[in-house]
Amino acid sequence: MQRVTKDKCIDIVNRFEPSKDGRKKGQLGIDEFTDYLLSEECDIFDPDQNKICEDMNQPLSHYYIASSHNTYLMKDQLQGPSSVEAYIRALTKGCWCMELDCWDGPNDDPIIYHGHTFTSKIQFKAVIEAINTYAFETSEYPVILSIENHCNIKQQQAMAEYMIEIFGDKLCSETVPENETCLPSPDALRGKILIKGKKLPPNSEDGYVTDEDEGAESDKKKNNKTKDHPVKKHKLAKELSDLVNYCVSTRFQDFQLSQTNQKYFEMCSFSESTAIKLAMSCPEEFVNHNKKFLSRIYPNGMRVDSSNYNPQDLWNCGCQMVALNYQTHGLMMDLYHGFFRRNANCGYILKPAIMREEIAYFSANTKDVIPGVSPQILHIKVISGQHFPKPKGSGARGDVTDPYVTIEIFGIPADCAEERTKTVPHNGYSPIFDESFEFQINLPELALVPFAVLDDDYIGDEFIGQYTIPFECMQTGYRHIRLCSNTGEEIPNCTLFIHVAITNKRGGG
Incomplete structure (x- = not known):
């Protein structure tokens, strides 16, 4: 064991040895020694990691962020129940980026469920209330809500109204500073809820945005759209657009275009298969891209049983929001919880220096020792x-x-x-x-x-x-x-x- 002093040994004897005589001699009996070996002090997990021990003042893009996919589901993606409880469960397990799949509900009241399936439906308002109650119970770092928006204008306005009313001061609705070049830090956004979604261009007349991000999965299931299909347009309410600032959904074309055109507060979502293709074909560019921009990865639409892919392949490329189905247990979720166990399970893990520093060069596929x-x-x-x-x-x-x-x-x-x-x-x-x-x-x-x-x-x-x-x-x-x-x-x-x-x-x- 490391960092052990004589005083530490005496302290162990005094705490675990019941007999006065043993304590006086500085000795532990065999049963007491066994108790000590089975105590939390001999746990394999370093207790220093139970508190925040990483630098939390770097740009958001420098952290891995615990993220869930179809957060509302309790079981599979075709007919499983949706539940507000699923959001509470994700938050208490240390998840800080959650998905809200929003659709038109009865009486102009938006609902959340998995579109074009038989999953049950829950009220958007009830989910917002639950997130408001549980958001910062396990960590003060920012919660990111990934909005997949399929609602009409009236119901989008209702969504915006609920979030403003229920989240109050917690809602991060500041205007993005013009002169900045990188995202704010987790520390600077403590206690804040960020909305990820589409944003209208300044002075937009018609209020239309492309929706390749939103509903990408349900579209794939319906018509398996390819690159040849025109990108659909979607009417976006200004009230909802105004709530999006540091996580503006944008379409990914290629890394070169991103380096020249993408703004630091814009982020791309990738399906698992697209992301893995990029990880295999251009690992260095992917790592480089993720030094400055946020990336969210979601499971393929074909995973109707809500199974999970290996998150490690995408952490290796520096992708921050590698979203998994939290409701599906197994090796991939074990890896996920294990990965985020450190740094007080606060949902934010600082990436290795070689994946953050501008001058560093790193390929996720390297088979060599890293310089x-x-x-x-x-x-x-x-x-x-x-x-x-x-x-x-x-x-x-x-x-x-x-x-x-x-x-x-x-x-x-x-x-x-x-x-x-x-x-x-x-x-x-x-x-x-x-x-x-x-x-x-x-x-x-x-x-x-x-x-x-x-x-x-x-x-x-x-x-x-x-x-x-x-x-x-x-x-x-x-x-x-x-x-x-x-x-x-x-x-x-x-x-x-x-x-x-x-x-x-x-x-x-």
Whole structure:
């Protein structure tokens, strides 16, 4: 363990040793030592990360922002229920960019649901009220509402009215300063709600805007429109347009045009497949683009089951708002929650310096050691497990579990790796693994380490428990990992006991 003094050791003995005699001798009994090892102090997660520990005064474009897609849905995108509860859940889980899919409702009252589907409908006003109540409970940093607008003028005016009335001073409606060249910082926007959407050009006569962004997914489902189709126009109410300032939706054409024409407060949305194509074909330009401009990525319209793509591929390109379906549990959401666990789970993570600095050059597809970043070697010994439950649904098929542990590295392509322990037969209560692994991490700031425990003997869903941690939040020494269910809740008393060491790589790449 690092930063350990004699005084710290005496303090541990005094807190964990019940007998006066033991405390006097400065000794811990074996049971008390076990209690200490299982206490929060020996957790793998660095407690310093439970408070804001990053610089929050850089432009918004320099941060990853926790973002959700179709935030209103509780289940799938075709017939699942929409619910105000889904917004509350997203906010309490640390999501700071949410989507509002707005349609005309009865009695001139706008509603939110997934257009052209059988998902249930909720009132726009009820969602705004819930966001107002829960917005800054877990963090004071700005909340961004991505408006997908399909409403008529009258209902757009109602939307604007509700937001002005309910959000009050929280609504960021200042005019964008003419002389600025970059976005304000999360710190400068504390306690503010920003609206992302279309904006009318100054002195616009007809009030029409293109709506390639808004409803892009429902259009794709309807007519699979290609580049040859003319871009549809949409009438935008001035009242709604006036609420949009730092997140003005604009159409992406190519990186060169963006560099010359795009204004710092304009941002593009990309479907997952478009974004991944750009990440593969021009990774350097994508990283460069995201130094100055915000990008929002959303899942393909074909993911009707609300499944998720791998967010890591797009974080590697510096995309800030990589939106996932928060309602769908699984590995991708585990990665997401793991990634945003740091910096007090405030929903904003500062990007690595090489993805922010103007002179830096970085390609997300690099297979080499990165100049100026020293590679780290992660040594993990998986020692034992404690109290593993049986996999869900294993029922009466005997009480035994045959567990094994997988460790993966998610990060830039050069860092991706996977290892597994041997299987321990018939022992879910206290299996001993006693196996060591080594991983080279070339870009530590983007590396994630998911641990999973699985049952080798079970046919079907063999999942037992998981925990994902950013590499930079791992504490070295003997540590316990408190395993979580596939929905992210901690499983009582279910732990993995490991030893962690981190060393610098010697010699050249």
